[in-house]
Each structure stands twice: as C-alpha cells, then as structure tokens.
Amino acid sequence: MNERINSVETAPSRATLSLDRLRTAPFLNVAVAIVVIYVILTAITGETFNTVNNQITIMRAASVFLILAVGQTLVMTTGGIDISTGSMIGVVGAIVGSGLETGMLDPVLAILVAIVIGAALGAFNGFNITVLGVPPLLATLGTFVAYRGFTQYYMGVNLVTDLPNIVTAVGRAWVLGLPLAVWVALLVTLAGWFVLQRTLYGRYITAIGSNPKAAEATRINVRAITASTYVIQGGLAGLAALVLMGRLNSASAAMGEGIELHVIAAVVLGGTYLFGGRSTMIGTLLGVYVIGMLENGLIQTGAGFFVQRMILGLLIIAAVALQLQQRRSGPV
Amino acid sequence: MFGPRDSAAHALLRLRPAKDREEEMQTETPLLEVIDLEKRFGGVRALQGVSLTIAEGESLALVGDNGAGKSTLVKAIAGVQPADTGQIRLGGRDVSIRSPKDAGALGIEVVYQDLALANSLDVAANVFLGDEPVRFRMGWFSVPDVRKMATETAATLQRLRINIPEPRRPVANLSGGQRQAVAIGRSIRKGNRELLVLDEPTAALGVEEVRKVLALIQTLREQGQTMIIISHDLEHVFSVSDRIAVMRQGRIVATRRTKEVTKTDIVRLIVGDLEGATE
Amino acid sequence: MKRLTTLLAAATLSVAASAAMAQDGPLRIGFVSHQHDITDLFGQLEIGFRDRLDAEGIKYEMFQAAPSASNRHDEMLNILENMANLNLDYMVFGPTSLDQNTQGLVEVANAGTKLLMVDYEPEEGASFPFEDAVLNWSVYNHGEMGEQTGRWIAEHFKAQDKDNANVIMIWGPVASEISQARGNGVLKGMEETEGFTANVIYEGYGNFQRELAYNEVERALIAYPQVEVIVAMNSVMALGSMSALEADGRLDDVVVTGMGGQPDELEMVARGKIGVAVFRDPRSMGANSAEALIMDMQGKTSEIPRVLYTDLRVLDSVESIRTYVPKEMLDIDAKLAE
Numbered sequence: 001m002n003e004r005i006n007s008v009e010t011a012p013s014r015a016t017l018s019l020d021r022l023r024t025a026p027f028l029n030v031a032v033a034i035v036v037i038y039v040i041l042t043a044i045t046g047e048t049f050n051t052v053n054n055q056i057t058i059m060r061a062a063s064v065f066l067i068l069a070v071g072q073t074l075v076m077t078t079g080g081i082d083i084s085t086g087s088m089i090g091v092v093g094a095i096v097g098s099g100l101e102t103g104m105l106d107p108v109l110a111i112l113v114a115i116v117i118g119a120a121l122g123a124f125n126g127f128n129i130t131v132l133g134v135p136p137l138l139a140t141l142g143t144f145v146a147y148r149g150f151t152q153y154y155m156g157v158n159l160v161t162d163l164p165n166i167v168t169a170v171g172r173a174w175v176l177g178l179p180l181a182v183w184v185a186l187l188v189t190l191a192g193w194f195v196l197q198r199t200l201y202g203r204y205i206t207a208i209g210s211n212p213k214a215a216e217a218t219r220i221n222v223r224a225i226t227a228s229t230y231v232i233q234g235g236l237a238g239l240a241a242l243v244l245m246g247r248l249n250s251a252s253a254a255m256g257e258g259i260e261l262h263v264i265a266a267v268v269l270g271g272t273y274l275f276g277g278r279s280t281m282i283g284t285l286l287g288v289y290v291i292g293m294l295e296n297g298l299i300q301t302g303a304g305f306f307v308q309r310m311i312l313g314l315l316i317i318a319a320v321a322l323q324l325q326q327r328r329s330g331p332v
Numbered sequence: 333m334f335g336p337r338d339s340a341a342h343a344l345l346r347l348r349p350a351k352d353r354e355e356e357m358q359t360e361t362p363l364l365e366v367i368d369l370e371k372r373f374g375g376v377r378a379l380q381g382v383s384l385t386i387a388e389g390e391s392l393a394l395v396g397d398n399g400a401g402k403s404t405l406v407k408a409i410a411g412v413q414p415a416d417t418g419q420i421r422l423g424g425r426d427v428s429i430r431s432p433k434d435a436g437a438l439g440i441e442v443v444y445q446d447l448a449l450a451n452s453l454d455v456a457a458n459v460f461l462g463d464e465p466v467r468f469r470m471g472w473f474s475v476p477d478v479r480k481m482a483t484e485t486a487a488t489l490q491r492l493r494i495n496i497p498e499p500r501r502p503v504a505n506l507s508g509g510q511r512q513a514v515a516i517g518r519s520i521r522k523g524n525r526e527l528l529v530l531d532e533p534t535a536a537l538g539v540e541e542v543r544k545v546l547a548l549i550q551t552l553r554e555q556g557q558t559m560i561i562i563s564h565d566l567e568h569v570f571s572v573s574d575r576i577a578v579m580r581q582g583r584i585v586a587t588r589r590t591k592e593v594t595k596t597d598i599v600r601l602i603v604g605d606l607e608g609a610t611e
Numbered sequence: 612m613k614r615l616t617t618l619l620a621a622a623t624l625s626v627a628a629s630a631a632m633a634q635d636g637p638l639r640i641g642f643v644s645h646q647h648d649i650t651d652l653f654g655q656l657e658i659g660f661r662d663r664l665d666a667e668g669i670k671y672e673m674f675q676a677a678p679s680a681s682n683r684h685d686e687m688l689n690i691l692e693n694m695a696n697l698n699l700d701y702m703v704f705g706p707t708s709l710d711q712n713t714q715g716l717v718e719v720a721n722a723g724t725k726l727l728m729v730d731y732e733p734e735e736g737a738s739f740p741f742e743d744a745v746l747n748w749s750v751y752n753h754g755e756m757g758e759q760t761g762r763w764i765a766e767h768f769k770a771q772d773k774d775n776a777n778v779i780m781i782w783g784p785v786a787s788e789i790s791q792a793r794g795n796g797v798l799k800g801m802e803e804t805e806g807f808t809a810n811v812i813y814e815g816y817g818n819f820q821r822e823l824a825y826n827e828v829e830r831a832l833i834a835y836p837q838v839e840v841i842v843a844m845n846s847v848m849a850l851g852s853m854s855a856l857e858a859d860g861r862l863d864d865v866v867v868t869g870m871g872g873q874p875d876e877l878e879m880v881a882r883g884k885i886g887v888a889v890f891r892d893p894r895s896m897g898a899n900s901a902e903a904l905i906m907d908m909q910g911k912t913s914e915i916p917r918v919l920y921t922d923l924r925v926l927d928s929v930e931s932i933r934t935y936v937p938k939e940m941l942d943i944d945a946k947l948a949e
Contacts, residue, residue, distance in 0.1 A: 054696040061689035152785050152816070159786050161710050172714070200464055201472040203457055207450035214448035217432055218462025225472065244685055250711045252786035254682035277452045296693045305647045305675040 026271035027283030029322045034290055037315075041297035049300050056178065062292035063185035064247070066285065067240040068263045069270075070192035071233030073284045076267060077196070078226050079209040079276025080129065080136035085237045085263060087147035088121045089256025092241035094151045097160035097251030100167065107164035114238040121147060122234015126227030148257070155253035163249055171246025181243050188236065193281035205229060209276025266291050269319050290319065361424040363388040363558050364409075364527055369418035371404055378404040379415060380582040386527070389556040391549075393569040393590070396579035396602055402562050405579070406529055409560075410442040411435040422526065439526035441519035443533065449511055451504035455496055456485040458503055459518045488517045493551055494544075509541030513548055520557065528552070529560045534568050546571055566595045580604055638671040640904075641694045641702035641724070645687065646819075647677040651846065651873050652893045653705055656729060659897025660703060667905055674699065681819050682784040684711040691715025695722040701746075701904055703897075705730040708788060713740060720744035725907065727900040731789070732918065746907055749899040751891040751921040753789050757796020759889045759925050760868050764797070764840055765804035767866065767886065775808040776839045779831050781852055783819040783844045790819070790844045793870055797842050812838060817848040824851030832859050840866045846873035846888065853884050872924075877932055887927040894937060896921045 025031075042050040068085050075082045096114045099105030105113060121143070128139040173180040196202040204225050207215040215222050237256075245251050270287030272279040294315060298308040362385040371379040379401050386392050394402050407413040409420065411429040420427055422438055429435050435442075449458050456478070464476040465484075482499065489496060494513040496506065503514055512533055519528055533549065534542045549572045552559065563569050569576060570590055577587045578601040586601050642660075644653040664671060674697055678686035687707045694702060695718040702724050706712045709731050720726065720741035732750035733739070768776045780797070783790030801809040812835045817824035824843060832838065832855065841856070843849035849869025856862045862884060869876045872890030879885040899919045906915050924935040 048697050051696065054693075057692045057696050061692060064685065155786065157786055157791055159708070159710055195473060198475055199470075199473045200466070200476055203453060203461070203464070203476065204472070206452055207457075207461055210450040210452045211448060213444075214450045214458075214461070217442075217444070217448045219433060219436070220462045228472070247688055247714065248684055248711050249714055250684075250708075252682075252684065252708070252711065254684065254784055254786055256685070257682055258680055259685065277450070295689070299674055299676045299690065299693055300697060302672050302674055305677055308675070 025282075026278060026280045027286055028271075030270050030283055030286045030290060030319065033319055033322075034286055034293070037290065037293060037297070041293065041301070045297060045300040049297050054296065056182070058289065058292045058296045059182045059185075060179045061296065062288045063179070063181040064240045064244050065259070065263055065266060065292070066185040066288045067188050067236050067243065068233075068259065069267050069284045069288050070188050070281065071229075071236035072263050072267045073192065073270075073272050073279050073281060074196065074205060074229045075136075075233050076264075076272050076274065077202075077205040077209045077276060077279040078229050079212070080226065080229065081264065081274075082122075082125060082136065082140045082230060082233050083260045083264070084121075084125060084140040084143040084147055085233065085240075086256035086259040087144045087151070088118055088234055088237035089241040089244060089259065090151035090253065091121060091147045091154075092117050092238045093160075093245055093251035093255040094154045094253065096242065097163070097245060098155070098158070100163055101160045107166040110164075110167060111170070111239075111242055114242045115235045116238070118238020118241065119231050119235035122230045122232065122237070123227070125234065126230035129230065130223040130227040144260070151255075152253045155251075158252075160245075160251040161249060163245060163251075167242065168246045168249050171243050171248070181247065184239070184243060188239070189281060189285050192284075196279065196281050201225070206277060206279070209273075209278075211277070262291065265316055265320075269316065291316070362386055363390075363423060365419075365421040366405075366409065367419040367421065369405065369408055369415040369420075371408060371413070371415045377582050379408065379418075382418070382579075382582070382584055384577060384584060384587075386558060386560065389558055391553050391557075391559045391561065391572060391574045393573035393576045394560055394562045394579060395564070395566070395569060395576060395598060400579040400602075401582040402579055403531070404582075406442060406531060406560070406562060409435070409440060409527075410529065411440075412442075440529070441525050441527070442529040442531060443512075443515045443519050444531050449503050449515060452502045454502055455489075455499040455506075455514050456481040458514055459485045459488065459521055461518070484521065485517070488521050489513070491555070492517060492520075492548055494548065507541060508537045509544045512537070512541075512545050516548060516552070520552070525557070527558050527560065529562070531562050532564065533561065534563065534565060542568070566598055569598075570595065578602055636670075638669060638701065639697065639699045640671050640673050641697065641699045641704075641719075642673055642675045643687075643690055643694060643702060644677050644705035644730070645681045645707040647675065652730065652871060652891075652896075653677075655893035656705075656897035656900075657703075659894030660901045661897075662894070663898040663901030664904070667901075669905070669908075678707060681707055682787070684708055687712055688715045691719055694724070695719045698722070699724040701725050701727060701907075703727045703729060703900055708786070709733075709739075710788075716741040716744075725904075727903055729896060729900055732920075745917075746912070747900070747903040747915050748918045749896045749903070749921070750918060751896070751923055753792035754796040754799075756870055756889045756891070756923055757793040757798075758800035758803075759796075759923060760793075760842065760870060760887060761797040761800020761802070761809075762804055763800075763887045763889075763925055763927065764809075764842070764866070764868060765801050765807040768839075769804070769807055774806055775810060777835070777837050778809045778811045779828070779835065779838050779841045780811060780814045781817045781824050781827055781841060781843045781848050782814060783817065783848070785816055787819070793844045794842070797868075817843070817851065819845050819848060821847040821851035821854075824848035825855045828852045828855035829859070832856070832861060838865055840868065840886075842868050844870060846871040846876040849876055849885055849888065850879065853879060857884070872926060872936070877926065877936060880926055881929045881932055887925060890924045890926045890935060891921045892924075892935075892937060894939075 048054060072082060092114050095117055096105060096110050100107060100110060125140055125143055128134045129136050169180060171181055175183055204215065204220050207220065208222055208226060212222060241256065244255060266287040267284050268274055269290060270280060270283030272283060294312055298311060364386045366382060366384040369379045369382045382405055396402050408415040411431045411434050414430050420429055427438055450461060460481050465480045466474040467477040468475040485499065492513060496510055503511055506514065519525060534545055537545060546568060553572065561573060573590045575587055576590055576593065576598060578585050578598060580602065642657060647653050676690045678690065684707050691712065692715055702719055704726055716726065717740050724744065726741065726745045728745055728748040730750060732752060733748055780794055782794055801807060813831050815827035815831060817827050828841060841852045843852045846869050849867055853867045856865050856867060866886040868886050869888040872888050876885060876888050880888050903915045906912065924931065926932050926935060
C-alpha cells in the first residue's frame, strides 16, 4: 500500500501533516457546530447576540464550567468519570465561605485553602476508585451525595454574603479587557492542554484509558496516575468554587448543585470519548462554549422557556451523535 | 555442575533423551534456567515441577493444549503471577522475579497475545511507553523528547525490517501484523533485552500478515535474540524454532530439537500419547 | 412643493406627538423567574401580566429564562448577565435568592432596564444596590401565608378537642428564604394560638419538588408513625406528601397542608385530600406588575406604589375556592362536578 521503506525519512511535510491532523481532529465537529450555531443565532436574534460584549458574557458565564471541564477531561481520559464536582464545590464553599465570614480565614490564603480542600476531596475519590476498586461512577455518586450532605449539615440555612474584596475580585474584576474569571479559566485550560498534549502525564492517562492492561505492563504507576486525575479535578473544583463565590458574592448550601451534568455534556460534546483513551482539551474549550452560546442565544431568540429547553437538549444529543459518527466512520 | 539443585536438574533430565543431555553438558551456562516451578490456584496444580533451560540465542517454542500451563509458566517468568516455589536463574545467577518490573529490569520482555498496545497513542509513544526519553524533567509532567523517540523508533523498526508508513497515526489504525511488529519493537528497543517471550504472535492474523510476522521472528533469530514462542500453530512453530517444549497438565512432558522431530510426534505428545512419540 | 413640506412637517409632528406616549417598536421585556411551571405561580403570573398589557394594546417582545432548578443561583447569575446585553426596557424578575441575585440585578439595572420584582418581598427598610431601577414589588407575604396556615392547623385540632399535634415539616431548599419565611410563619401561627402546642417530630427538605417530598414523607411515615399533620412549604410538595400518605393508607388520619394554591393542589383541597392551601392569586400579581409598567410608560412613575401586596385567602373548602379563585384560572367547576 505504500512504497516507502522508512517512513520517518519520507515523512509528510509539516504543513500537510497539520492539515491532515486538523481534518481528523476529534474536535472538528464541535468547531463546525460553533460556526453554524453562531451564524444561525446571529441571524435570528438581531443585534444583541453578535456583540463583543455578549460574547464576553458567554465566556464569563462559562468560566466556572470550563475550569471544571478541564479536570473532567483528564478524568475521562483515563476512562473514569467524576460526578461529585458540584458537591465538592459545595463543601469548599461552605468551609471557605464560613471561614471568610467569621474572619478565621485570611482572604489571600482562601485561594490556596480552597484548592487544597478540593484536592483532598478529590483524593478521597481517587482512593476509593484505585485502592478500594469502586467503579468511578459509583464512587463519585457516593461522594456526590455525601459531600452535599456535609455541606447542608455544615451550612444549614446560613447564607454567607459580603465576601472580602479579594474573593469577589476573582469573580468580578476585569483585567486586560476580559473578566478575571475568564482569564483564570483560560489559563487553566492552557495548562490542561499542555499537560494532556505535551507531557508524559498526558500520554500515561491516554494509555490508561486506551488499554489499562498495556499501561500496567509498563513502568507506569497506573493507580497513582489514575488517582491523581481525581485530585486535580478536586483542586480545580476548589478553584471553581472560589470563582463562583466571587461571582455570586455569597455561598450557600446549594452552591454547585447540578453543575456536573453540564460539565460532562460539554466535555463529551467537545470530542472526548466517554469511555476513555481519547480526549481533546481544545474540544473541551469549544464544547463549553457551544453550550454557553446556546443557553445565551436561545434566550435571545425570544423562544418560550420550554422550547428553549427542548432545543438545547436535542442539540446536545445531535452534537454528541455527530461526534460518535465521526469516530466510527473516521480513521481513528 | 549441578550442586545443590541436583534433584531439580534430575527432574529436568529425567524426561529428556540422552542425546539432548549430552549436548546440554557441553554448552556453557544457559541463559535461562527454570527449576522445579510449582504454582497452585486453589486445588488446581497449574505448574507441577516445571523445569526448562534456554541457551543464549536459542528460539524455544512452547506448545500444548489449552490449560496445559503455558500461560501460567510465562506469567511466572514475567513476574505477573510469580510461582509458589521453585527457582529461576538468569545467566547462571539466582534471580527473584516478583513483578513485571523485576522481569523488565532483568531484560525479560513479554509480548502478549492481546498485544497490550495503547490504541490511541502513535507508534513511537507505544514503543517508548513508560520509558520515554525526556527533554525537560519534572516528574509526571516531564516533556518527552518526541524527536528522539521518532528517530529511535524508526531505527528499531528498520532493524526489524518493518515498514509502517504513517508512524504518527494512532496504532488503532494499523494492521494486525503491524501492531504485532510495534509490540515486538517495543520489547527489543533497548539493547539489553535478554529474553523475549512471544505469546501467540500469529493468532488472529491474515495469511499475509502471518507471513510478515514470521519473517520478523526470523529476523530476530538471525540477530541472535533469545526467544520463547508460544503458539498453537505447529506449522509456524516448526518454521521459527530451534527446540520445542511440550506441556501437558502442568508439566513439561518432552523437549525436542525441531530438526529431529515431526509434527505428528509433537501432536502425539500434546495429546498425551507418549508411547507413540518416543520412537 | 410648499404643500409637500407642510405635509412632511405635519407628519413629523404627529409622529413625535404620538411617540411621547407610544413606542417606536415593540417593547423588549424580560421574564426571568426561579422556575417556570405553567400550572404554578410564574406561569399563571405571566398570563396575568400579558393579559393586562394586551388589554392596553401594548406591543412587546418577551424574552423568557429560568434556571434548571430553583436553587441554581449560579445559572441565575448567568441568565441575568445575558439579560443585561439584551437592551431590555423592562424585566419581570422572580429571584432564586435576593442576596445571591444581587450581582446580576446590578448589571441589568446598569443596562438601563427597569425592574418589576415579583414573589419576593423586600424586608422592611432594606435597600438594594439596584434599588433605583425597581419600579415596584408585586408580592405577597410569605410569613403571613405561613402564619395563616399555622393558625388553621391549630384551630383544626382544637375543633377536635385536641390541644396538641405531632408535626412533620417538609421544607424547600435548605437556604431558601421563602421556605424559611413560610415555615417559621407556620410555627409562629401554631405557637400563638392559645390552647394549642405543636410537637415538631421531624423536618425534611423537599427542595420544592414533588418527588423529593414524596420520598421524604414515605420514609418519615415509617420512622414517625405518630405523625398527625404534614406541613409542606409549597404546592407541589403538598401534592407529593399527599401521594405518599395515600400510598401508605394514612390519608384519613394525617392532615396535609399546602401553600400557594396551584390548580392541582386546589383540586385536592376541594376533594378533601389536602386540608388547606393559603392562596395568593398569581394572575392578579402579574396584572399588578403590568400596571406598574403601564404607569411608567404614561410618565406616572412616581405614583407607582413601591410594594403591592396580593391578598391571601385561606382555602379549605369548595365554597372558599369558588369565592376566591378566579374562574378563568382553573376550570375547577368541571373537576368538582365529577
């Protein structure tokens, strides 16, 4: 089928290679979807949708989802899933929020503390999954319930409001023409992309998700690496909790409830395989944006609330179906 | 020469014809000696005092029915499921193989039947998986030296006379033979691979693919690679082995020089018709 | 030529004159609520709102949004930020939590949108950073609603010569101000009735959802069989609690109380399966909001009352339902005829 003896010597040029890669990129469909949906929404909503301001609004709304989606992408690369993210946000919000309210927690330290608490919650997930062998869906379903229970127990009917300026700045301040929350989310995404695409860690989690036996047969410490994805997801949930607290200028026992399904939908939509081994951080970024754009734009069409919900749900199914279609018919 | 492991050695020799034994005496220390391995799974004795030797550069085929103990033996040698009792000596030294990592460190590599490739990684990533050269060291977050990996992979594949047109594509896209080649390439990439164990290297391949894989094994033989090859297909076994060991019910019932035996003999040994086989 | 100029001038004048009162194009109105159920408060409120605007002949475009659950304050913030980009003239708003929606409301207010607040009442003397944009609050008193329920419960048992009752409280979301105001009102109403003591034996959280209330009650019935009254903090939780009692065969000896007066709930009151539902007329609340909007357009902004309370009615019989529930809201007569 090919006459080349040594493929490296006659490797295709960089340009054709990258074009070829783009053609087969797992996020191709979602990228096309973005353009199509953007054009349609612009056409039917008049002047309000297609403005810089509105696009920034979409990004700002998506920032919390994006931070979580980066962690979820790493987890799903290993073939796992974490549905406890919303509940982890609740716990971090309860502890950090109350600490800030009573003045026991220094506002500058709050960022570090939020991430550390989140990472610890994630580590518990990782332990249950890799050491006790509980399947990820059930392990995180357990903590989904337990962490929320803790939050409600800890917070009761309390509502933390009027957080320190440093915390609200994380959610509200603008830096270099964009909300700080958007910068934070983009930086996390960039770091996630680097880790996934350019480091051993990315290779190892891909190998684990692709074929755990293959990974185990090598020097890769499969358990530790798998567990670490949940730790990272937890740490990012801590960061997301802080951004969310800053945005709402408050924390309550309900914080983060229901957020996880939104995040998982965005990640799968972006082209990450639900069963592990294939993932794309760029796709995740685009997937989060597509859902944000739809939620934002559908309201602006003036469609009734129920119609919006129907369209949103069906479009998500259609987009995921397209993803799977590409995977089946495509070269990979 | 046998010293303290006399009994084991005798157990080994008992089943072998005198001619073999004489030759054995003349050669130097064998590369691998497996002495009196026992392995139980509950009440089942999967290995019942198995002993085996392989000389340097030799290609030994391991044949036998399903459940004869071939996989268990390989898993013991590879450290996946260490044996309960018995000894393994490599290059004349006693070694302890309690995990795949121990085996790897000693230069024992197994290419499993299911290939154990990470389908969504490319050829070089698979060849180097878990053992990547790095450009920038930072633990798990080290940056691998992709260029070096590509060059070395190409060199390895060339040494094996394998052609993979698009090494940057995920290995899921490769044919069965190419995947087998990648798996073997991974195992022999490092110069210090003492022993290569191939578990059913030709299973589930098309005719043309089988031919390529056999040619690959032949290349390895010419390069002096010591190998254990497990196979069901006697045709293949006869084309690439120097010696054939037959397992049955957890024991090695016979070892024969490939040149000096017929397929019919081997089949008889496999099914337990020992009388017929001993000419 | 001269005539043409005059004609043009006249036309321009008349257009300018009518613009003082009427609109250039349709009004842009947002309708954002913490839930959107056609049978419940906001669906009915929207109908009342639209009917009043239609009666006045006002042309408008409406942009609807609601979070996926009543406690999704984060989604509500996203929605409000979106609304701030829509160049809305007015926005009807039913908060998930006034405190947690403040940030978003400030953005909407800064975009020049006038706010028609519904459902939540501002605390006495409270002021908000978005205060200046608020035309009015069309509300009812949740605490009062609770108190009326509590008094009804106390009288109900006293009428049976009992001076106490075992109570299970089914609250809404844990941090919901509405749930707190209503529930505390119930406790207060029972407490303040002389010659009656309430023993709260269990409290569960049903998040204002039917299924969750059902599950809570189903479990509570096993643990606390001595229960005599179940207080649900909204309509659908009352319906869920009722179904659980029915499934357990306890409907005859345990009283369920609801709040709000959603049509299905009222039907069950009429059938005697739910003891009482204190009713606020959502359509008149919507009409009150529309009224404020109309007055603003007519330049009578300063005359709009800041808070408009909707009357509460204690409904515990077919008779009281007939008297106080607007006919068009529910065709309850047809159901009663069954």
